[in-house]
Amino acid sequence: MWIVRLALRRPYTIAVLCSLIAIFGILSTTRMKTDILPAIDIPVVIVVWNYPGLAAEDMERRVVFISERAMSTTVSGIQRIDSQSMSGIGILKVWFEPGSDIGGAIAQIASVMLTASRIMPPGIAPPSIIRYNASNVPVAQLTIS
Numbered sequence: 001m002w003i004v005r006l007a008l009r010r011p012y013t014i015a016v017l018c019s020l021i022a023i024f025g026i027l028s029t030t031r032m033k034t035d036i037l038p039a040i041d042i043p044v045v046i047v048v049w050n051y052p053g054l055a056a057e058d059m060e061r062r063v064v065f066i067s068e069r070a071m072s073t074t075v076s077g078i079q080r081i082d083s084q085s086m087s088g089i090g091i092l093k094v095w096f097e098p099g100s101d102i103g104g105a106i107a108q109i110a111s112v113m114l115t116a117s118r119i120m121p122p123g124i125a126p127p128s129i130i131r132y133n134a135s136n137v138p139v140a141q142l143t144i145s
Contacts, residue, residue: 037135040134040135041134042132042133042134043079043095043096043097043098043099043100043102043105044093044094044095044096044131044132045093045094045096045102045105045106045109045129045130045131045132046091046092046093046094046129046130046131046132047067047071047091047092047094047109047113047127047128047129047130048089048090048091048092048127048128048129048130049063049064049067049089049090049091049092049124049125049127050088050089050125050127050128051063051088051089051090051121051123051124051125052088053088054087054088054121055087056085056086056087057085059085059086059087059088059089059090060083060085060090062120062121063085063090063120063121063124064083064085064090064092066116066119066120067083067090067092067113067116067127068081068083068092070112070113070115070116071092071094071109071112071113074108074112075094075105075108075109075112076105076108077096077097077100077101077105078094078095078096078097079095079096079097080095081093081094081095082095093132094109102131106129106131109129110129113126113127113129114126
């Protein structure tokens with residue numbers, strides 16, 4: 001209620017304040033840098049293990065857990081590791097500290113995974129190491145049913 005009373009008692013003050021807000025809004029909009037497709041750098045690397053026929057529990061215990069342990073003790077700059085195990089597939093999302101060298105981190109991960117694959121089930125293929133790119137994620141998804 002006090003804003004209404006102030007506006008009724010001092011209409012010129014409120015008009016000047018509204019004008020200043022509008023002017024500063026226009027100034028900041030014109031000075032703001034804009035881009036249609038801005039570069040978004042998210043420091044995430046995805047490691048995908050594939051071993052057809054291995055149950056999700058075995059994939060977790062024999063592949064994903066070993067990979068997580070090896071990466072967390074060897075690769076530098078890791079913020080957190082998220083993992084998901086399914087039948088025959090193990091996915092690890094490795095989140096790095098902002099400003100980390102992702103190219104160097106991918107090289108470290110490849111080296112560590114090559115070493116760790118020696119103690120994994122025989123016949124397992126080397127993992128796919130994918131650098132996460134924000135431009136590959138859809139902004140909106142439409143489903144028509």
